[in-house]
Amino acid sequence: xxxxxxxxxxxxxxxxxxxxxxxxxxxxxxxxxxxxxxxxxxxxxxxxxxxxxxxxxxxxxxxxxxxxxxxxxxxxxxxxxxxxxxxxxxxxxxxxxxxxxxxxxxxxxxxxxxxxxxxxxxxxxxxxxxxxxxxxxxxxxxxxxxxxxxxxxxxxxxxxxxxxxxxxxxxxxxxxxxxxxxxxxxxxxxxxxxxxxxxxxxxxxxxxxxxxxxxxxxxxxxxxxxxxxxxxxxxxxxxxxxxxxxxxxxxxxxxxxxxxxxxxxxxxxxxxxxxxxxxxxxxxxxxxxxxxxxxxxxxxxxxxxxxxxxxxxxxxxxxxxxxxxxxxxxxxxxxxxxxx
Numbered sequence: 001x002x003x004x005x006x007x008x009x010x011x012x013x014x015x016x017x018x019x020x021x022x023x024x025x026x027x028x029x030x031x032x033x034x035x036x037x038x039x040x041x042x043x044x045x046x047x048x049x050x051x052x053x054x055x056x057x058x059x060x061x062x063x064x065x066x067x068x069x070x071x072x073x074x075x076x077x078x079x080x081x082x083x084x085x086x087x088x089x090x091x092x093x094x095x096x097x098x099x100x101x102x103x104x105x106x107x108x109x110x111x112x113x114x115x116x117x118x119x120x121x122x123x124x125x126x127x128x129x130x131x132x133x134x135x136x137x138x139x140x141x142x143x144x145x146x147x148x149x150x151x152x153x154x155x156x157x158x159x160x161x162x163x164x165x166x167x168x169x170x171x172x173x174x175x176x177x178x179x180x181x182x183x184x185x186x187x188x189x190x191x192x193x194x195x196x197x198x199x200x201x202x203x204x205x206x207x208x209x210x211x212x213x214x215x216x217x218x219x220x221x222x223x224x225x226x227x228x229x230x231x232x233x234x235x236x237x238x239x240x241x242x243x244x245x246x247x248x249x250x251x252x253x254x255x256x257x258x259x260x261x262x263x264x265x266x267x268x269x270x271x272x273x274x275x276x277x278x279x280x281x282x283x284x285x286x287x288x289x290x291x292x293x294x295x296x297x298x299x300x301x302x303x304x305x306x307x308x309x310x311x312x313x314x315x316x317x318x319x320x321x322x323x324x325x326x327x328x329x330x331x332x333x334x335x336x337x338x339x340x
Contacts, residue, residue: 001025001035003066009058012050012067014116014230015337017311018058023066028073028091030151030179033144037177040066048340049177051091051118055125055236055337060311063340070120072179075100085139086183090120094127101185102212108137108185110212111195113219116230116237120178124168125336126161130219131195135161137183143176151179163271164241164336190215197222226298234305235296236337239318240274243331253329274333275301281324293317311339 003025009018022045027033033049040047046065050056074089075097084106088097098113111132112122121127122134123141138156145152154176160167168176189211194202201218202210228235245253250270254260257280261273278284278300285297292308303321308314322333 013053016234019060019062021063021067026069026071028071051121054117057339088119088181090178092119106185107190107212110216113216114223139184140182142180143178238301239303240333242274244271277325291317
């Protein structure tokens with residue numbers, strides 16, 4: 001392994017902020033993961049593994065240990081009658097995986113098009129968009145288990161998936177270094193109903209036949225129109241999760257707000273639009289001179305770094321939004337990207 005020392009972490013988060021890592025390296029195989037673990041153990045320093053940095057925020061203090069960049073490749077299709085098992089290296093760029101699966105005539109992850117980052121990050125957040133979640137197609141996760149000191153394979157049912165979360169983000173945060181995923185995708189075309197925004201786009205553009213390719217095209221067009229490219233504008237995508245509230249709280253809110261966007265959940269709760277709440281609290285296309293942060297003009301759920309000098313600036317801006325939404329709606333927004 002090539003170990004670099006005293007590396008700025010701002011380049012390893014799409015928010016473009018963060019302190020310095022004591023050590024940093026890249027891995028491209030399971031063997032190199034084992035070597036990195038052994039190196040960190042010998043040095044008696046903590047170790048953390050990341051992918052593309054699109055869903056993490058580094059603290060200003062940096063990281064006093066070894067940061068491992070997951071670059072493990074791999075894409076293998078295994079035919080299984082009417083379905084195809086797809087084994088993916090955790091370091092693969094996620095949208096490349098989606099693109100290849102669509103070109104192969106497979107369906108199941110096309111609505112997750114253009115989501116930045118690597119494949120290995122998708123189970124951690126239970127990534128979802130436009131009616132699909134990674135937990136709907138994921139079968140297996142292969143990872144190095146720090147507790148067991150060896151590689152393990154976890155079934156999807158053992159991953160603790162819930163809305164935008166998993167055991168990798170909560171109870172077992174930092175325990176597993178994900179090296180590969182196995183998905184089960186269908187052959188043929190996706191089945192309706194489709195997400196409202198996708199159906200509206202398709203109607204507007206005269207799409208009458210849905211294939212995984214047309215659905216991917218619609219999602220890419222929708223995302224491109226309203227979301228900034230993290231390679232051009234510093235951001236980590238949706239900064240807050242859409243809150244889910246009890247039916248009683250929803251009834252109280254809807255009595256006061258006739259146009260409150262909402263989606264009923266399977267357990268008789270209601271998911272609300274965090275972007276709408278943020279806008280109603282006064283942060284639509286908001287540019288904060290104090291912190292150098294802003295909300296993206298076409299999607300208030302996205303916080304962008306215009307000229308912030310530190311992660312402290314970002315967290316100050318975040319608090320302003322959280323406090324304003326709390327005061328107006330009695331709802332506490334939850335941050336999606338992980339603060340390290």
